[in-house]
Amino acid sequence: MYKGESKVSPEKLEKVRKIFNETSNIYDAPEVIRDFWMRMAEEKVPHLFSQNLSWYGFHHAPFSTDTENADVIMYGVGYDLNSSQEMGDTRHAPMYLRFASKYIPPVHGEWEMAPFEMCNVIDRGDIDKFSMDYNQSLEWDMKHALEWSKNGALPLRIGGDHEIFGGTMVTANMLADKYFPGQSMGAIMFDGHSDCFLPNDVGGYIDTDWVNGGGIPRAIYNGWVDPEKVFQFGMRGFGIDSPAGQYAADKFGINIIRPLDLEKNGCQYYVDMIRERVGQSPMVMTCDLDCLDPTQGGGITQRDGFGLTFREVQQISRSMKGLNLLAADICEYAPSHDNNARSTAYSVSALIFEYMCMLVDTKVRLNDGKYNQTKWDLNLSTSATYPGEIFLDRWKKDMKK
Numbered sequence: 083m084y085k086g087e088s089k090v091s092p093e094k095l096e097k098v099r100k101i102f103n104e105t106s107n108i109y110d111a112p113e114v115i116r117d118f119w120m121r122m123a124e125e126k127v128p129h130l131f132s133q134n135l136s137w138y139g140f141h142h143a144p145f146s147t148d149t150e151n152a153d154v155i156m157y158g159v160g161y162d163l164n165s166s167q168e169m170g171d172t173r174h175a176p177m178y179l180r181f182a183s184k185y186i187p188p189v190h191g192e193w194e195m196a197p198f199e200m201c202n203v204i205d206r207g208d209i210d211k212f213s214m215d216y217n218q219s220l221e222w223d224m225k226h227a228l229e230w231s232k233n234g235a236l237p238l239r240i241g242g243d244h245e246i247f248g249g250t251m252v253t254a255n256m257l258a259d260k261y262f263p264g265q266s267m268g269a270i271m272f273d274g275h276s277d278c279f280l281p282n283d284v285g286g287y288i289d290t291d292w293v294n295g296g297g298i299p300r301a302i303y304n305g306w307v308d309p310e311k312v313f314q315f316g317m318r319g320f321g322i323d324s325p326a327g328q329y330a331a332d333k334f335g336i337n338i339i340r341p342l343d344l345e346k347n348g349c350q351y352y353v354d355m356i357r358e359r360v361g362q363s364p365m366v367m368t369c370d371l372d373c374l375d376p377t378q379g380g381g382i383t384q385r386d387g388f389g390l391t392f393r394e395v396q397q398i399s400r401s402m403k404g405l406n407l408l409a410a411d412i413c414e415y416a417p418s419h420d421n422n423a424r425s426t427a428y429s430v431s432a433l434i435f436e437y438m439c440m441l442v443d444t445k446v447r448l449n450d451g452k453y454n455q456t457k458w459d460l461n462l463s464t465s466a467t468y469p470g471e472i473f474l475d476r477w478k479k480d481m482k483k
Contacts, residue, residue: 108470109477114453115189116470118196120477123468127458130469135184137462139205140240141435142188144458146204149230153201153445153454154438156238157230158208159223159246159411163216169243170383170416176208176240178417182424183431190439193403197442198456201449206230216245223249228256231409234448236441240434241413243383244277244370247297254366254409255306261364261448262406268311268360269298270402272395274372274386276317276338278327297368299327302334309334311360313352315398316341316373316390341375341390349397356401367402367410367437369395371430379426383414392429399433402440406447410437 088095108119122129129142139145140156149155158176162169189196197203209226211219227249231237236257239250258267271277279296301307314331319340331338337359339352371382375389412434420426446453470477 106470106473109473111189111191112194114199115191115194115196116477118189118199119470120474121199121455123471124474125458125461126463126465126468127461128463128465128468130187132463132465134462134464137460138184139207140180140238141183141186141431141438143198143203143205144456144460145207146459147206148204149206149235150233151202152204152233152235153449154197154203154238154441155206155230155235156203156240156434156438157206158240159242159249160208161211161219161223161242161245163214163219163243163245168383168385168416168419170381170419172241172243172383172414172416173211175242175413175415175417178420178424178427179240179415179431179434180205182427183434185428186431186435188435190435193439193443195439195442197439200453200455201442201445202454202456203438203442204456220245220248224252227253231257234260236407236445237409238434238437238441239409239411239413241411241415244273244297244368244413245293246411246413247368248300250368250409250411251297251301251306251366254364255301255304257408258306258364261408265363266308266311267301267306268363268365269301269307269313270356270365270367270398271298271312271314271370272316272368272373272390272398273314273370274316274318274374274384274389276314276327276331276336277370278330278334278336280327280330283327298336299330299334307366308363309336311363313337313339313356315339315344315352315395318386318388341388341394344390344394349394352398353401356398357405360405362406365402365405365407367399367407369399369410369412369433369437371412371414371426379420379429381416381420381424381426381430383416383419385419392433396433396436399436399440403443405444407440407444410441412437
């Protein structure tokens with residue numbers, strides 16, 4: 083094999099060869115990430131290089147019904163009764179997004195997080211449709227959402243269309259009462275429209291308190307959410323935005339940030355604004371993917387031009403890192419509108435992962451800094467090797483020190 087001669091100084095060559103021979107990206111990772119890889123090697127649960135992914139849930143989380151002991155719960159809510167146009171099979175979006183999410187090894191190097199080492203994170207499956215009746219479907223969703231989080235588990239809900247925000251909001255309020263009694267909530271909303279439908283707008287259309295597009299004004303009306311701590315990103319300012327709530331949002335005093343505002347002021351300007359205004363208030367975050375510009379992949383339901391980019395959504399969402407995010411949802415992914423490379427699905431699944439990490443970050447603080455590891459009781463692995471297994475003896479000795 084051809085090697086050639088070194089063209090760097092002997093001192094530099096000695097240094098880089100020492101790194102090459104002695105460094106491990108597994109064992110020399112931040113401690114919580116190292117411990118996760120080593121525990122997975124010991125328990126023979128593969129999260130890197132494995133092709134056998136069918137038995138995992140969202141982002142490799144174990145499927146489980148044990149919501150009582152869970153810290154964070156992910157699940158699908160494939161409801162689609164209130165998408166106003168071109169649904170694009172959003173009913174089956176959770177299934178497609180689970181598939182895409184499994185290609186991301188579940189560690190966050192930038193944030194030095196291994197969420198499954200820090201919290202008991204489970205995938206509870208999907209809430210099945212109860213009927214073709216809108217109100218019955220909402221009640222069925224809320225019944226499960228409240229039951230699964232009654233012991234304090236923080237939910238990450240994957241739609242479906244944006245009607246699922248009703249279940250997210252009532253669960254967030256229940257958790258706020260548990261962990262932050264008496265404090266009003268704030269909200270981060272990504273949407274192509276202000277979603278402030280009022281009874282005068284939807285009367286006779288759908289008889290419910292939680293119509294798709296009416297969740298935030300209902301929460302404000304109930305006194306759960308302070309409108310001054312609500313930030314809406316992505317509203318276009320034309321077309322359906324006006325009848326979908328633009329004027330009500332203005333009157334409530336909601337902070338409306340359009341795509342051109344982000345272009346002018348930059349994401350960090352609004353990240354700083356959010357963090358200053360909400361402080362340690364309990365928060366809910368909802369991402370309707372029609373906030374995005376169609377050029378971002380096209381796999382969304384209501385597609386309007388001049389929207390946000392995935393990078394902008396990511397940067398604004400990260401404002402919740404270190405704050406009290408109690409519940410989140412991502413909705414309106416439309417599998418049949420996605421391109422052949424499934425580029426929208428992979429971008430959405432990356433967003434799901436960061437939302438999961440932020441919920442884990444909150445839950446660790448609510449657990450007084452204590453870790454509660456995720457367990458894979460059902461292990462269907464057939465992998466031949468597990469990253470880090472050559473360091474197991476060393477790791478066990480180091481853990482005893």
